[in-house]
């Protein structure tokens with residue numbers, strides 16, 4: 001172990017160690033409020049379930065607005081999966097799901113979450129909650145992957161409750177009217193079975209209202225992320241993975257709107273004061289693919305010390321749904337949820353990344369090849385090479401996983417990132 005108390009090693013040049021004073025992480029003030037906002041969301045879920053409110057489980061890009069509008073508690077198992085990853089509980093519980101027949105090669109959100117259920121241990125217990133609320137109905141959208149359907153069907157069998165779903169095509173080029181009609185029809189057809197579970201009739205006015213709030217949330221979230229188009233960026237991908245909680249689980253709730261107004265004001269102030277999330281920002285990086293939840297703080301610290309700002313990501317941007325439309329809620333939801341990056345064709349994805357690189361003034365791209373999520377890994381069929389050739393921007397592909405840390409080599413990744421940043425500095 002090297003001893004450089006006042007300096008941090010940031011790279012090698014012709015075999016010489018390059019050092020700099022350590023950079024300090026600048027926490028966002030709003031994060032204190034975020035803890036309350038998220039804590040209240042989970043407390044309300046538990047209290048609602050205790051009071052007999054019906055609970056719907058929803059995939060992260062499922063029809064959450066419809067479920068909120070119909071009076072359900074809405075709970076998102078993928079968020080729980082991310083919590084299992086971030087708390088590093090995942091690696092311990094995944095083998096229980098494997099023993100139940102779920103392969104170690106499939107989605108490690110799924111195997112973490114089912115393993116956590118089988119073991120009876122959840123990060124929610126650290127928040128003094130019993131664990132995930134029991135579902136009365138499960139609602140998926142295959143716009144992300146087929147795994148979510150298998151995942152929800154497991155719980156439907158466990159709890160003997162209905163599992164409903166939307167089957168969205170994959171590799172979508174243009175999100176055209178026939179496609180929107182097809183998906184909108186599926187969302188609308190969920191209403192009668194959901195009414196049966198809810199025990200209340202559907203009200204269009206309430207759906208319009210919830211979709212309106214959701215749209216406000218999403219536009220604020222977009223504005224938050226876009227503050228990083230400024231030089232220096234006031235927020236990084238690593239901050240974004242924390243700040244995205246309300247955009248994922250609370251879109252449709254006024255509390256999410258209020259929180260992002262607060263956060264945006266803080267970031268806009270940072271922009272006017274030229275406050276950098278990464279002091280002395282030297283290079284700007286785009287993160288493509290899933291976060292490595294159990295190593296986010298280590299990675300964030302490494303990029304910080306390298307003075308490399310990860311200014312944008314596909315992942316955080318995946319909860320921007322500008323097509324939500326209170327005037328035409330079913331078609332708006334269909335268009336929004338079929339436009340997300342993960343279900344688009346490679347041509348659409350590449351154009352998207354190119355726009356992001358340009359807009360956020362990115363110097364290089366990191367592709368995370370997440371072993372158990374081929375659906376959200378885009379470095380397997382030549383995309384990095386094609387994009388790099390077109391844009392003249394270097395890229396780095398790293399192997400890892402969202403939750404299963406047995407599939408990730410920290411040492412190798414650290415070395416590769418260090419070399420990549422050096423390459424960017426020399427470009």
Ligand code: SF4
Nearest residue numbers: 107144145147373375
């Ligand atoms: S997109 Fe990937 S991480 Fe998300 S649920 Fe599907 S397989 Fe899992």
